[in-house]
Amino acid sequence: xxxxxxxxxxxxxxxxxxxxxxxxxxxxxxxxxxxxxxxxxxxxxxxxxxxxxxxxxxxxxxxxxxxxxxxxxxxxxxxxxxxxxxxxxxxxxxxxxxxxx
Numbered sequence: 798x799x800x801x802x803x804x805x806x807x808x809x810x811x812x813x814x815x816x817x818x819x820x821x822x823x824x825x826x827x828x829x830x831x832x833x834x835x836x837x838x839x840x841x842x843x844x845x846x847x848x849x850x851x852x853x854x855x856x857x858x859x860x861x862x863x864x865x866x867x868x869x870x871x872x873x874x875x876x877x878x879x880x881x882x883x884x885x886x887x888x889x890x891x892x893x894x895x896x897x898x
Contacts, residue, residue, distance in 0.1 A: 890896035
């Protein structure tokens, strides 16, 4: 079989595939001479001897801090606002006749 010929020439900036030699079952592939960068990781003596931290004061107290209370208050306020807005919209839709009873 004849291979079809193509008139296509890749531009200078295009990557051109290069045929790589393939190894067969009877051949071995030579190892490449790429350096292996291995960094040994061991804990330092100072990090290994650190005592566990004492429990936080806020975790042991039986009250909410000011930031948590403010977030809770804002969330309840937002939920109440949406509920009132929905109720007003529902009433207005029925009152105007756009959404009959």
